[in-house]
Amino acid sequence: MYFFEIKQLEDISREYFNLIEDYFKGIYQPGVDKFFQAEKIGYFETAAQTILASLDELEDDLNEFWEKNKSKVIKLTSNTDILKVIYCGGPSPLDGINFIKRTALYMDTLLIEDPLSFLLKTKPIATDRAYLNQLVKHSFNLLDMKQLFFGEGEVPLLIIFPSLIDDRERNGINTIIEKSGDEYFRLLFEREFLDTGDIFDYLSYMKDIGHLLGEIKNPSILFPDTTEKESRLMAMYSDIKESWRNKDIAFGSSLGYKIYGQFLNLGNQVFQAQKLSSQIAFDKQDYWNLYKWDITQTKGIGPDLDSTLLNTLQLDEFRWLEYMDIEKLNLVRNEAELANIRSIIRKNINITVNGLSEDKVKQQAIKNMEEALVEHSAKIDEYSNMLRKKVPTNTLAVVVGTMTSIPASWSLLPVAGAISTVYGIYDYIANTSKIVKGKKQAQNSLMGVLFDAKRQNL
Incomplete structure (x- = not known):
């Protein structure tokens, strides 16, 4: 990548961070744990509501920013022969520096889809407290890693980019991931289903963890990285129940939301990785396991060498x-x-x-x-x-x-x-x-x- 191309990317990153800092500079404290800051802010109801009100314009400002810079970022990142890696996991790698240290050994640059643009779209379904907690954690996480978006003349370790998926492409991805999810649950329960809706109907009758575990016939594909499946399922259910506005969620349904949600994230990042000619790196073992399972089911062979080595470093x-x-x-x-x-x-x-x-x-x-x-x-x-x-x-x-x-x-x-x-x-x-x-x-x-x-x- 040429120096003037690097400079253009850094100029875009600088403008992005100026925008983020305009909204969060009053509450961001460098060097203070982002998890602690998010919990502290959410604890004070008046402060939380004041901050939420101040963020009302952030989505419009980010949309305007990416409308101006999207095509340039895509052009600069896709037309290079460096080894690029798209991050896949939560909205941003919350174990940021450590994840990046491991991945930086193998890649030239890590591409992170703008986590704030994604989170702003979750406001209708998330509780105010969960919504603000996520925004604070991930915005502070980006600010903590700010220096890594600037490469001192070399390709930056991190590059921020907008979603590359339009409505037509999103519909196509949804169709693909539904097939993957349907096949996953067919094998998990060893049961034939008509479609995704039929699977969620079946899951909705499982009101507790005992009922769900009793129905599973092939537990080896459920969170294969751990033997503590019960505690993992409990943590998953608790997280969804506390975060979503809809509190009437059956235990079984939470697993459906989790798995289809992960497949959707995988589908989006695979699509964008192809557009940007990049590999994918996962910060969570369950994503890597699901990715391996899916690619083996569809292609009959596992991930390639670069993907395997990137995961090995984790x-x-x-x-x-x-x-x-x-x-x-x-x-x-x-x-x-x-x-x-x-x-x-x-x-x-x-x-x-x-x-x-x-x-x-x-x-x-x-x-x-x-x-x-x-x-x-x-x-x-x-x-x-x-x-x-x-x-x-x-x-x-x-x-x-x-x-x-x-x-x-x-x-x-x-x-x-x-x-x-x-x-x-x-x-x-x-x-x-x-x-x-x-x-x-x-x-x-x-x-x-x-x-x-x-x-x-x-």
């Missing part, structure tokens, strides 16, 4: 990436170094006719990173050893040679001797500087940032 084995200094990471990353890191991670990962083995991909990626970090450590040690050997011996030789060649009077110093001594000192300093420079470049490279993070995790 696993506990790569938690040490969260120790990276995000500001330093943002300064040292560039397309060449990122391409090198990607090639390291991908090394010796083979795709068979049956697709990828996720576990083998994970083990090989871990091995590749460990070998690269050991190699980097050896390089730093080599520079250090060169300095240890060079400084004591060469310093002594240069100093003694210089001192013995200086006569009582500088005017008596032979010209040839002066040149020899001066150039000897110059060569020594130049060679030593090269070693120091080489060591600093290695330490300040992207691999150096990763090495520091790994060392802090020990």
Whole structure:
């Protein structure tokens, strides 16, 4: 991506944040936990209603902003050969910095669909408290990550973009995701249904968790990342019941809303990823599991290598990436170094006719990173050893040679001797500087940032 294209994207981001700050600068406090701030604001009813009233114009302002900038953002992001990744999960990654640290190791830039435009559309169905809580959390989350939308001359780590889906396309996506959801529930209950409406009719008779769990015939596809399915279902039901204006929700129906809602989010991001020629990254394991299940059902083969590796970096084995200094990471990353890191991670990962083995991909990626970090450590040690050997011996030789060649009077110093001594000192300093420079470049490279993070995790 060219410098002037990066500058255009950054100008759009700057205008976006100026707009957000105009609405939230009175209540946003940098460095204070966004979850705490959202809860505190929602606790005071008068303050909450005052803030809600002040946000009435935000949707119109955002619509106007994106109407002006949408086509430019699409053009700038779709016509580049960098590795772009669309975020998929909640409205924005609330574990923002840590999720981005993990993903930044593999991608050039993360595309985040404007979470506030999405949330503003939920006002008719959400309670005032839930609506405000979400707006505050995600707007503050964006403000916390603001610096990452500006790349210091390189492609920014984060790029904000508007929804690319119009009404006609939305209808087509809805048709596709309904088929996926219908198939999911057919397999979950091992029961034939006429359509989506028939599934929701069936779910609406399940008034409690015991009834729902008793009807499930294939529990392996329900939240496969956990054995605590009952607690997950209870948390899901509680969250929906507290957030929606409609309080009369059967327990079974909440599962329908959850699964079809996730399929809708997946369908939207898959569509937009195709438009922007990008991959997809998930901040929640249940999204990744649902995506794998769906793509395997429809294509007969699992996700591709890039998608699998992006998800692999979210696993506990790569938690040490969260120790990276995000500001330093943002300064040292560039397309060449990122391409090198990607090639390291991908090394010796083979795709068979049956697709990828996720576990083998994970083990090989871990091995590749460990070998690269050991190699980097050896390089730093080599520079250090060169300095240890060079400084004591060469310093002594240069100093003694210089001192013995200086006569009582500088005017008596032979010209040839002066040149020899001066150039000897110059060569020594130049060679030593090269070693120091080489060591600093290695330490300040992207691999150096990763090495520091790994060392802090020990």
